[in-house]
Amino acid sequence: MEYIVIREIQPNDNKYIEQVIRSCFHEFKIPLEGTAYSDIETTRMFESYQNPNDVYFVVDKQGKVLGGGGVKPLRGYESEICEIQKMYFSPEIRGNGLGKQLFERCLRAAKDLGYKKCYIESAPQLKAAVHLYGKYGFEHLKGALGNTGHYSCGVWMIKDL
Numbered sequence: 001m002e003y004i005v006i007r008e009i010q011p012n013d014n015k016y017i018e019q020v021i022r023s024c025f026h027e028f029k030i031p032l033e034g035t036a037y038s039d040i041e042t043t044r045m046f047e048s049y050q051n052p053n054d055v056y057f058v059v060d061k062q063g064k065v066l067g068g069g070g071v072k073p074l075r076g077y078e079s080e081i082c083e084i085q086k087m088y089f090s091p092e093i094r095g096n097g098l099g100k101q102l103f104e105r106c107l108r109a110a111k112d113l114g115y116k117k118c119y120i121e122s123a124p125q126l127k128a129a130v131h132l133y134g135k136y137g138f139e140h141l142k143g144a145l146g147n148t149g150h151y152s153c154g155v156w157m158i159k160d161l
Contacts, residue, residue, distance in 0.1 A: 002061060004093070006102055009056040009068065011046045016065035017058055017086075018042055024088040028125040034152030035123070036086050045070075045086070053078075055109050059089065059098055066090040069102050071110045074119050074146040081158075082115040083146065087129070094128075103132060111161050118161055119145055121153040133157050 009017065024030070025037045032038060041048035049056035049070050056070030069087030073079075084106045089099055110118050120138060122130055138157035145156065 004059065004061045004098065006057050006059055006098070006105055009046050009049060009058050009070075013058050013065050013068075014044055014046050017045050017068045020065065020067055020090050021086060021088045023090070027091070028123065030123045030125055031152035035150050039086075039149070042086070053082075053113055055106075055113070056086070057102055057105055057109075059093060059102060061093065066093045067098065067102065069106050071106050071113065071115075071118075073115075075148060076146040077119075080115065081117045081119050081145070082110045082113065083119045083121070083148070084110070085121075085148075099129070100132065103136070107136070107161070115161055118159050120155075120157045121148060121150050122155040122157070123152075124154045126155075130155055130157075 021042055022037060025032055036042055045056055054072040057068060058065045059067035067089035070085055071082050072085055074081040074083040120133055121144065138159040141156040141158055143156060
């Protein structure tokens with residue numbers, strides 16, 4: 001039996017989660033500019049999620065990081081709205097419910113951190129993810145909220161927590 005755990009990110013996870021994130025962009029042919037691919041955070045995920053109002057989780061399969069996702073305040077709406085961000089998975093672990101588990105963990109963390117609403121930006125190419133967000137009550141918006149710098153994302157959704 002394989003041992004898989006969802007845990008908070010550690011410093012030595014940076015290069016592994018960066019590889020997972022970047023490979024998804026190539027796999028799904030998502031633009032590299034104006035997305036998480038070009039964020040400075042993507043190269044230093046542990047350091048980027050060390051504030052009291054954010055958290056990043058990784059999926060660890062027997063010591064190998066194969067996915068992740070996190071919660072951060074939405075720039076411009078910090079006190080009320082968080083953003084679930086940088087949620088990507090290696091093909092090795094897709095389709096077995098781990099994405100759903102991680103997503104639920106992020107939603108619980110958002111509530112625990114005191115946010116009132118949760119925002120998500122995504123790419124239309126990530127159909128399974130967008131479908132999952134809808135199943136959890138996220139509603140589509142006509143445009144972006146906040147100041148994420150992700151001008152190449154074409155899907156914006158929000159939910160009351």
